Amino acid sequence: MVHTDHDLLTRRCRLMGRLSSLLPALLFILTCRFWPAIVDGQTYLFDAPWLPSLDLSLRFRLDGLSLLFALIITGAGTFVSLYSSSYLGGHRHCGRYFFFLHAFMLSMLGLVLADNLLLLFVFWEGTTIFSFLLIGFDHESKTARENARQSLLVTGGGGLALLLGILLLKIAGGSYIISSWPAAGEMVRQHHLYPFILLAVLLGAMTKSAQFPFHFWLPNAMSAPTPISAFLHAATMVKAGIYLLMRCHPLLGGTPAWTTALVLIGGFTAVWGAVQALGPRDLKRILAYTTIMALGILTMFLGGQTAPALTAAVTFLMVHALYKAALFLAVGSIDHSAGSRIIDSLGGLWRAMPLTAVAVGAACLSMAGFPLFFGFIGKEIMYEGALAKEMYPVFAVTAAVLANALMTAVAAIVLFGPFFGSARAPRQQIHESPWTMWLGPLVLGGVGILFGLIPEWVSRVLIEPAVRSFHPGPEEIRLVFFHGLNLPLLLSLVTLCCGATLYLLRHRACRLVATVVEKLPATFEGLYNLGLSGFMNGAGLLTGRLQNGSLHFYLAVIVSTVILGVGWPWIGKLSGIFGRWPESIDTTALALLLFVSGSVFVVVTARKRLAAIGGLGGVGAGVALIFLLFGAPDIAMTQLLVETLTVIFVSLVMLRLPAIEQARRRTVRRRCLDGGLALAGGLLLTSLLIGVGSEPLDRSLTSYFEANSYLAAHGRNIVNVILVDFRSFDTLGEIIVVVLAAWAAVTLIRKPMEP
């Protein structure tokens, strides 16, 4: 029975995944239709107003950079959806998964297409939220929940900084229209708010793109399902920060602050990420650290101003998206088939999983930057860019060579570890994954080879339009298959040699990295945890103090807040209201007032039930008579009826309750406190009411009812007409309240509660 259910679920999940992969596939084809025109230098624009008062419009623009991102997003999205249809198997929350996945994809597409900065921010937050939901997809696991929260807090905090930057930009005279930025750059860079704008935007970009010191959330985000890691945390979402930096380049870039911040932070992130990649044994975590390295490299090159540096960034973005998505998907396949992704418990898988092995081989060689692969082209242009003068060439070249060497070693570890060496499990137990799971890595890896063979074409149709859209200039942008014997080639050779050496020393390096990471006196993740637990403890302490379970305390806080909040501004106007006593006092009214006051006194001081009930009835009856005296017979009648019923109910209930005199009496101190509060409240209300009476009265509503009571509603009793005609829905609501209260009371009386 259970088995059939599971089969059904698996089938449904597979169908759902395959059908839903049509969405990104169609979007990919649609994007391709615009491609030729973009290469010719055209752009597409869609503009519709959304909130004109906030300068927020649904303005989308497709240019070279957006096209490149859109192709990556929809292309990777297609393979990831297809892959997930098998990877998820018969997961219970399959539908939820695909919804989150595609909602994320559309947010990401919106982000790269938006031409209005506020609109971009809306989509930016969308990606944050769906990333949070996807990291915490396995919501029954505490780790997954904590990691999801961590990524939400870090990237969400950065998002808030970005919003601040957007608003500051507006104050500084910048426009929300992104395509208008190249012209406005000089003015914004000269503005005295520029440093703050830069800081806020960089905070947004660097939290999203996991730059040091905010990098720690990315490895933890690996608790997401593997296809999600491939899609969000390698190919697309973490590149949102990079995308933002590219877009901001013509507006905010080019200053010493920009270059220094990006080159230093990016370079350090790249090397530190690559070093840490040597430490873990979990393939996914290794890949996560290499992603940090890649993001660092991208950030570093965006610090540059020249065409080679920016070309290097765009090229490496593509290189990385291709090989990293392939590798993540392949690791998911390994995990799926061999049941583990710990590198030490894997080996010799190439016989069992030949297609995955080929895909990983292609991706890893591209990652290591071997000639013939796209990664090689990327690395050559990278060194060419790093040698540019304006971005600290010594630092940049050292960082790039070091990071790439480490990357080469990691690529070798990822390739040789699981696929070669001795098999750790009987071969017949492990089998190649279904076609949906090997197709993606194979195609992505294959494209990596293909692009490596035709770099001129790639640079003409993809790289150049993308670079031109944020770096318009006359410089030549071209990737070539072979640059000739020059410095970048030499650096490439050095990199490969260093990488090979590192691979041979990998066990020692791994131990070293583990020791160093362990010995660090304080990490930023530790700082985050400290801050979070401090916040939680503080909130707990505060809540415990405020919500201490004492009714008296709650009431006292509420009453004193009202007294202070209302009374404080009122106290200055008090002087005018007293001294306006009436000339003549109606003796009947005075007698009634005294009667009610006496009854109130009886209720407060009563030590016997009967006295309390009597006092309560006296107050009610007295108030009814006051109503009668001042021209309100309807209320007086109702009040008398209701008070009679109340007295009956109170008597009935009090018979079953302990006598009042048994109740604990307040201490003198507390009585004084309560009395003071009560007195202050009473005085406040008295003075307020006198104040209200000294203001002119607006009788326009009453006049309307008086004039229309008979003519429009055909009733002579104006109060009744208001209740049953003009405001009859209010009366209906009142009746509903009474019915609900009666219903609840009957339920409580009828059903004895188990103690």
Place this chain on the structure above:
Amino acid sequence: MEPLLACLVGLLFAAALYLMLSGVLIKFVFGLALIGNGINLLIFAAGRLELQQPPLIHPGSEILSHPVANALPQAMILTAIVIGFAMVTFLLVLLYRTYAYTGTLDADEAPFQEEWREDDSCPEPLIRTQQDIKRLRRESEL
């Protein structure tokens, strides 16, 4: 006349607050009943008390021919009285049931002190499915 009535409203409020702050739940309900009366009087007095004729249109005429008391606050108070009554009645029954369950009416005693749970685990909900509802109904019938 309003200043005097304002004093009465203040008295009703002060008495009600004093009773509600006592921590004895039955006194709390008394306080609530008093505060209801006080608020009704407050609305009434805010609509002015100079005129003592009830807001009625005499038979034979179509519009008011003489000044009458303000009808609008009266309509509001009428609604408020009924709702206040419903609330007091419900509270009385709740009080009765609470006493049967806890054996005390002192809000400062142990059964009324909320517990601060350290772990963030949620208690199991009693009702999840239709079967649970049926089961609970069966149990309550037994």
